[in-house]
Amino acid sequence: xxxxxxxxxxxxxxxxxxxxxxxxxxxxxxxxxxxxxxxxxxxxxxxxxxxxxxxxxxxxxxxxxxxxxxxxxxxxxxxxxxxxxxxxxxxxxxxxxxxxxxxxxxxxxxxxxxxxxxxxxxxxxxxxxxxxxxxxxxxxxxxxxxxxxxxxxxxxxxxxxxxxxxxxxxxxxxxxxxxxxxxxxxxxxxxxxxxxxxxxxxxxxxxxxxxxxxxxxxxxxxxxxxxxxxxxxxxxxxxxxxxxxxxxxxxxxxxxxxxxxxxxxxxxxxxxxxxxxxxxxxxxxxxxxxxxxxxxxxxxxxxxxxxxxxxxxxxxxxxxxxxxxxxxxxxxxxxxxxxxxxxxxxxxxxxxxxxxxxxxxxxxxxxxxxxxxxxxxxxxxxxxxxxxxxxxxxxxxxxxxxxxxxxxxxxxxxxxxxxxxxxxxxxx
Amino acid sequence: xxxxxxxxxxxxxxxxxxxxxxxxxxxxxxxxxxxxxxxxxxxxxxxxxxxxxxxxxxxxxxxxxxxxxxxxxxxxxxxxxxxxxxxxxxxxxxxxxxxxxxxxxxxxxxxxxxxxxxxxxxxxxxxxxxxxxxxxxxxxxxxxxxxxxxxxxxxxxxx
Numbered sequence: 203x204x205x206x207x208x209x210x211x212x213x214x215x216x217x218x219x220x221x222x223x224x225x226x227x228x229x230x231x232x233x234x235x236x237x238x239x240x241x242x243x244x245x246x247x248x249x250x251x252x253x254x255x256x257x258x259x260x261x262x263x264x265x266x267x268x269x270x271x272x273x274x275x276x277x278x279x280x281x282x283x284x285x286x287x288x289x290x291x292x293x294x295x296x297x298x299x300x301x302x303x304x305x306x307x308x309x310x311x312x313x314x315x316x317x318x319x320x321x322x323x324x325x326x327x328x329x330x331x332x333x334x335x336x337x338x339x340x341x342x343x344x345x346x347x348x349x350x351x352x353x354x355x356x357x358x359x360x361x362x363x364x365x366x367x368x369x370x371x372x373x374x375x376x377x378x379x380x381x382x383x384x385x386x387x388x389x390x391x392x393x394x395x396x397x398x399x400x401x402x403x404x405x406x407x408x409x410x411x412x413x414x415x416x417x418x419x420x421x422x423x424x425x426x427x428x429x430x431x432x433x434x435x436x437x438x439x440x441x442x443x444x445x446x447x448x449x450x451x452x453x454x455x456x457x458x459x460x461x462x463x464x465x466x467x468x469x470x471x472x473x474x475x476x477x478x479x480x481x482x483x484x485x486x487x488x489x490x491x492x493x494x495x496x497x498x499x500x501x502x503x504x505x506x507x508x509x510x511x512x513x514x515x516x517x518x519x520x521x522x523x524x525x526x527x528x529x530x531x532x533x534x535x536x537x538x539x540x541x542x543x544x545x546x547x548x549x550x551x552x553x554x555x556x557x558x559x560x561x562x563x564x565x566x567x568x569x570x571x572x573x574x575x576x577x578x579x580x581x582x583x584x585x586x587x588x589x590x591x592x593x594x595x596x597x598x599x600x601x602x603x604x605x606x607x608x609x610x611x612x613x614x615x616x617x618x619x620x621x622x623x624x625x626x627x628x629x630x
Numbered sequence: 631x632x633x634x635x636x637x638x639x640x641x642x643x644x645x646x647x648x649x650x651x652x653x654x655x656x657x658x659x660x661x662x663x664x665x666x667x668x669x670x671x672x673x674x675x676x677x678x679x680x681x682x683x684x685x686x687x688x689x690x691x692x693x694x695x696x697x698x699x700x701x702x703x704x705x706x707x708x709x710x711x712x713x714x715x716x717x718x719x720x721x722x723x724x725x726x727x728x729x730x731x732x733x734x735x736x737x738x739x740x741x742x743x744x745x746x747x748x749x750x751x752x753x754x755x756x757x758x759x760x761x762x763x764x765x766x767x768x769x770x771x772x773x774x775x776x777x778x779x780x781x782x783x784x785x786x787x788x789x
Contacts (some may be wrong), residue, residue: 237735242750246751250751250754253762254754255780256780256781257768258768260771
C-alpha cells in the first residue's frame with residue numbers, strides 16, 4: 203500500500219482538534235528541542251551553520267559554531283580526462299570512508315574536515331578541471347587554467363576576473379620557438395608557483411616561472427597588465443601580512459616588497475641562509491606575537507626508483523623579528539640574522555600552495571602541537587603515486603603520511619583551505 | 631482508520647495517543663521505538679501503552695515511516711521514495727514535520743531520527759536565512775542593525 207504522507211497529514215489537519223493545535227504553529231520550529239536542533243546543525247556544513255545561526259535569536263543562542271581546523275580541498279577533475287586514475291582502488295577506498303558518499307559526484311569538490319574526519323562534497327563546476335595556486339586567509343582561491351585566471355570564493359561562488367593569462371605568458375620566447383604555442387598554453391597553469399593576496403582582494407603578488415628564471419609579478423584589480431617585480435631575484439615564497447607583502451628568495455633572504463602606484467621596491471630584512479636547499483616558506487606568527495616571522499625550510503629527498511617524485515623528510519625552522527613598528531618605519535636598513543627555532547610550542551602550521559595558517563593545538567581537542575601539516579607544492583606529476591602530504595613532528599623529527607590508505611588525489615595536489623573562523627569570521 | 635494491523639500473525643501491540651485514539655501496531659514495528667521497548671520491558675505489554683506526548687496524526691506518520699524504513703533496507707528505490715516523501719512533507723507542511731521530529735525524538739527511534747534530521751539538514755543546505763524563515767515560518771527577531779552586523783561579519787557565508 204502506497205501512502206502519501208502529505209495527503210495523510212492534510213487529512214488529519216482537517217480535524218478540529220488539530221486546528222486548535224495550530225495556534226502555536228509559528229513558534230514551533232524555534233522551540234524545537236535543543237538536542238534536535240544541535241543534531242541538524244551538526245549535519246550542516248560550516249557556511250550553512252552560519253546561515254542557520256542568522257535565522258533568529260533563539261537559534262543563535264542555542265547553536266554554536268565550533269572552530270574547525272583547515273579543510274583539505276581536493277579539486278574535481280575534468281570530465282573523461284584521467285579516468286583511469288579515478289578507478290584507483292585507493293581513491294575508491296578513501297571515498298568509501300565518507301559518510302556522504304551518495305552525494306559524491308565526479309565534478310564535486312571534496313573538502314576533508316580534519317576536525318570532523320569527514321568529507322564534505324560540494325558541487326563546484328566553476329573550478330572543475332582547473333588548478334588552484336592560492337588559498338588565502340579569507341577563503342578566496344586563485345584558480346587557473348589554460349584560458350582564465352580568477353579569484354573564486356567557494357561558498358558565495360563569487361568570481362573576480364583577473365587579467366587574461368596571455369599577459370603573464372613567457373616574455374622570453376626561446377621556449378615558444380622550440381615547442382610552439384600549444385605547449386606554452388599547456389604550461390600556463392603551472393607557471394604560477396605561489397600567490398599572495400591583500401585583505402581587500404585588490405592587490406596580488408605571484409611567484410611566476412619565466413622560461414629560465416623565477417620572478418615576482420603583481421596585479422592590481424583594474425590594471426591592464428601584470429607588472430614585473432625584478433628585485434629580489436629568485437623568489438620562492440610570497441605572503442601578505444599586516445598590510446605588507448613579504449618574499450623569500452631561493453638563497454633564503456627575506457625581503458619586504460612594497461608596491462605603490464604601479465611601482466615596486468624591495469627592502470632586505472634578513473641575511474641569506476647558509477644552506478637554503480629545499481622549499482622555503484614565510485610564516486608570520488599571528489597568534490602570539492605579530493613581531494615575529496618564521497622562516498621554514500622543507501627538506502625533500504628523491505623517492506627511490508620513482509622519477510621526479512620527492513618526499514619531505516624534515517623541516518628546519520628559523521625566526522627573525524619584524525621590528526616594533528613594522529619594517530617600513532625603520533629609517534636604517536636593519537638586516538637580521540635568522541635564529542634557529544627548536545620548537546613551535548603549542549603551534550600547528552599548515553603549509554602548501556596555501557597562504558600559511560597557524561593554529562594553537564590546545565584550542566582543538568585531540569590535536570597535537572609542535573607539528574607542521576604539509577601538502578605537495580612541488581608541481582610534480584601525480585601519475586607517480588601518492589603525493590608528498592604529511593605531518594611533521596618537530597619534537598622527534600618524524601614524518602607521518604597524511605593519508606593512511608596511500609590515497610592520492612586523482613587530478614591535482616590537495617590544498618589547505620582556511621575555514622573562516624581564523625580570519626574574516628569573528629566569533630561571538 | 632487508525633489501525634495498522636494486517637493479516638500476518640505477528641504479535642500486536644496496542645497504543646493510545648494523547649488525543650485518545652487507539653492504535654494496533656505490529657510488535658516488530660513498535661519495537662523500533664526504544665521508549666516503547668522500555669515500557670514493554672517494564673511489563674506493560676498486556677495493557678494499552680499510553681503515549682501522552684504524541685497526537686494521533688503524528689503517531690500515524692511515525693508508524694508509516696517506521697514501516698517504510700523497515701522495507702527500505704537494502705532497497706535503493708524504496709529509500710529514494712521515502713526520502714522524496716519526507717522532503718515533500720517538509721516543503722508543504724513544515725509544522726507537521728517538526729512535530730514528526732519531536733515525536734520521533736520522544737519515542738526514541740534512532741533510525742528515523744537520523745533520517746529526518748538529515749532530510750532537514752539537506753533542505754536547509756544553500757538557503758539564505760530569509761528563505762529559511764519564510765519556508766519554516768519563523769519570525770525574524772533581529773533588529774535591522776543586528777542583522778546588518780551579522781551579514782558584515784559573515785559575508786562569505788551568504789550569497
